[in-house]
Amino acid sequence: MCTMIVEKVKIEGSGKGTNGWFKLEGANVSYDHPFDAPYEHALNIDFVNEALGPSARVAVELSEAAARELIRTIQAVLDKAGEGGHLDSQRHHH
Amino acid sequence: MYTTDQYEGIIAETVPLPGANGDWINAFFARPLGRGPFPGLVLAHHMPGWDEWYRETTFKFALHGYATLTPNLYFRAGHGAPEDVAAKVRADGGVPDEQAVGDLAGTMTYLRSLPYINGKVGIFGTCSGGRHAYLAACRVQGFDAIVDCWGGNVVMPPEALNEKRPVAPIDYTKDLSCPILGLFGNDDTSPSPEQVDQHEAELKKYGKDYEFHRYDGAGHGFFYYIYKAYRQEQAMDGWKKVFAFLEKHLQKPV
Numbered sequence: 496m497c498t499m500i501v502e503k504v505k506i507e508g509s510g511k512g513t514n515g516w517f518k519l520e521g522a523n524v525s526y527d528h529p530f531d532a533p534y535e536h537a538l539n540i541d542f543v544n545e546a547l548g549p550s551a552r553v554a555v556e557l558s559e560a561a562a563r564e565l566i567r568t569i570q571a572v573l574d575k576a577g578e579g580g581h582l583d584s585q586r587h588h589h
Numbered sequence: 590m591y592t593t594d595q596y597e598g599i600i601a602e603t604v605p606l607p608g609a610n611g612d613w614i615n616a617f618f619a620r621p622l623g624r625g626p627f628p629g630l631v632l633a634h635h636m637p638g639w640d641e642w643y644r645e646t647t648f649k650f651a652l653h654g655y656a657t658l659t660p661n662l663y664f665r666a667g668h669g670a671p672e673d674v675a676a677k678v679r680a681d682g683g684v685p686d687e688q689a690v691g692d693l694a695g696t697m698t699y700l701r702s703l704p705y706i707n708g709k710v711g712i713f714g715t716c717s718g719g720r721h722a723y724l725a726a727c728r729v730q731g732f733d734a735i736v737d738c739w740g741g742n743v744v745m746p747p748e749a750l751n752e753k754r755p756v757a758p759i760d761y762t763k764d765l766s767c768p769i770l771g772l773f774g775n776d777d778t779s780p781s782p783e784q785v786d787q788h789e790a791e792l793k794k795y796g797k798d799y800e801f802h803r804y805d806g807a808g809h810g811f812f813y814y815i816y817k818a819y820r821q822e823q824a825m826d827g828w829k830k831v832f833a834f835l836e837k838h839l840q841k842p843v
Contacts, residue, residue, distance in 0.1 A: 523676070
C-alpha cells in the first residue's frame with residue numbers, strides 16, 4: 496500500500512488459477528510492492544473474478560521494462576491479427 | 590536476556606476479537622506462558638498482508654517477553670492465501686484508515702482486559718502498518734509506545750487524500766499520545782528521506798518524545814529476509830533498537 500497507484504478495469508476472458516480455469520471479470524493493475532518479484536516496486540497485474548473470492552486470481556509481477564515490452568508486444572500482435580483480418584471485432588462486421 | 594539454562598514456554602493461537610464498529614475479526618496471538626505480568630504489544634501488519642512474516646514476528650516478540658497480538662486488518666476482504674487477500678485489498682486502494690484504527694484500538698482493549706498484562710501496551714508496524722500504527726497512536730488513548738518502521742504516506746500531498754484516507758497522518762502529530770521510535774532506510778522512496786525530515790520536524794514542533802534512526806544502504810522493508818530488500822547489518826541493529834525502546838517504555842521496573 497505504499498504507492499497506492501492502482502487501476503481496475505473490467506475485462507472478459509478466462510484465466511488459469513490454482514484451481515484451474517475460471518471466467519475473468521476484471522484486471523487490477525498496480526505499481527506497488529510485489530510479493531515475489533525482486534523489486535521494491537513492480538507493475539502488478541491481477542486477473543480476477545471477485546465473485547469467486549480472493550483466490551480466483553492469476554498474478555504477474557513485472558519489471559518496468561518487461562511491462563513496457565509486453566504492452567508493445569500485445570499491440571504488435573493485435574495489429575498483425577488486424578492486418579490479416581482475423582480479429583473477432585472485424586469478422587462481426589462482415 | 591535469554592540464557593540457555595532458563596525455562597521458556599510460548600503459547601500461540603488464532604483468537605477472535607471485536608475490531609472497528611464491533612465487527613469480529615481474527616488475530617494471531619503469541620505470549621509467554623506464565624502468570625506474568627507481561628507487557629502487551631499490538632502488531633499492525635504490512636501491505637503484503639497478515640502473512641507468515643507477521644506470524645513469525647508475533648512469535649519473536651513473545652520470545653522477548655511480550656504478549657503479542659496481530660489482528661488481521663484485511664479480515665473483511667474475505668479469506669484465502671494471505672497474498673490473494675492482500676492483492677484484493679491492494680486493488681481496492683487499501684483498507685479505510687478509520688477501520689484500521691478501530692481494529693488496532695480493539696486489539697489494544699482486548700490486551701488490556703487480560704489478567705496477565707502489566708498495564709502497558711505498545712504498538713509496532715511496518716510499511717502501511719507503520720502508518721496505521723502511527724494513526725492509532727495519535728487518535729486513540731491507551732498506547733504506551735509506538736515503533737514505526739518505514740511507514741509510507743505519513744506525509745501526503747492534498748491530492749493523495751481520499752475517502753479512505755481523508756487526513757494525512759502527519760496532521761495528527763499534536764495528538765500523539767506516547768513516545769515513538771522510527772526506523773527508516775535512506776534509499777526508501779516512500780517514505781523518502783525528505784518526508785522523514787518533515788515528520789521529524791513536526792514531532793519536534795509539538796515537543797514529542799521521539800527517536801528516529803536512518804540507515805544508509807537500506808531502502809524500504811530492510812527487516813524482511815523474505816525479500817531482496819533485506820539488509821542484514823541494518824536489520825540487526827534495527828531490531829536491537831526496537832527491543833531497547835520497548836523495554837524502556839513497556840517493562841515496569843522490577
